[in-house]
Amino acid sequence: MTETRMLGVLGGMGPLAGATFMARLTLLTPAARDQEHIPAVLWSDPRVPDRTAARLAGGEDPLPWLVRGIRGLEAAGCGAIAIPCNTAHGWFDAMQAATPLPILHIVEAAADELGRLGLAAGPVGLLATKGTLAMRLYQDRLEGRGYRCLVPPEAEMDEAVMPAIERVKANRVAEAYAPLAEAAMRLVERGARGVVLGCTEIPLGIAAGPALPFPVADTIDALARAALAWARPAG
């Protein structure tokens, strides 16, 4: 058995996003047969306490659950960790301090994806959980790269974006399309040149309807590309 590096995936947040990450990782890999695909272990534990509730409403701390998953991926022999949940990156520093394995940062991957889409700087829309917005996971990093982040108004977050994310987690994926597409469109109407789908449930909802007529940075695909670059470094 030749030893190659296995990718660790800390998923389950939500479980459909983790499964879709594995599918997109596979479909984005240049491979002609099974044995050319990337070995990976997906730790899909949907019991991790809700990240937005922990940050904004005094909910249970997810960190012990996140570290437990990381220990599982370490034990499996993984060489790096990808986490297809944006809000969980609010605990990035604590997770990285808990493991010697490199953790790929989804916001850095999303910023790279914006570049790939031809959006080098300027106003971009940001759809994400209230937790991700409140922790400024995107705003601080993207503004450091010359972007300006537009986010939906509070009422639209409460009435459209958060309920749509909850529908995806409840397997009502098709019902998430319209509110998410409308929220993205409003950001473009306000001047955004593209929209970051900064919660891994959002691209699942957006995929359930017609493609949006402006650039969108899908953070599932962005993280899958970063994982591929780790697993198969060019040159």
Add this chain to the structure above:
Amino acid sequence: MTETRMLGVLGGMGPLAGATFMARLTLLTPAARDQEHIPAVLWSDPRVPDRTAARLAGGEDPLPWLVRGIRGLEAAGCGAIAIPCNTAHGWFDAMQAATPLPILHIVEAAADELGRLGLAAGPVGLLATKGTLAMRLYQDRLEGRGYRCLVPPEAEMDEAVMPAIERVKANRVAEAYAPLAEAAMRLVERGARGVVLGCTEIPLGIAAGPALPFPVADTIDALARAALAWARPAG
């Protein structure tokens, strides 16, 4: 952290089938939020040597790789194992002998699925790898339940079914639809009352085109239902 039973998934054979199994498991679970979904670990090692080549062409034995994955799932704390690869079930007895964890049998799950589709007995078509057909994984079990299995002729296996399975593994999923749909239709023309998609790449190809106008037993969904029944026993 409450202890519930984690499902172990020995996947990667191929990796898109394993990822799709995780997605279908999620979508088939009655859940209103992340925390109501089923915890699972997917061991996705696509390096497992080709199962059909091992059985029919003296290829490398996959068993050490399969057992290695089972050890990983044991170490992760899983309580049962599902294997979304039909051909790997040719090594079922050896795998079951190697672990105290129960392994859910995909052929038993497929037989249950036929019942669910209203096909209690009689002629059914069987699309699978040449390895699965040669090992009689389906024929012996289904004939014991009163079914009669119709399989494609050798030339059609070589020219249509096996190349279509290889296309899915090579991420050319859409190109797999036509040959698989035609092979299924020919089995129905020969008298099959429904068709078992007895290789987990086959439902992926069939999903890439219009739904078939006869009952099909999707072995990814069948195994996901068996896993759900294990994780959430009724009553």
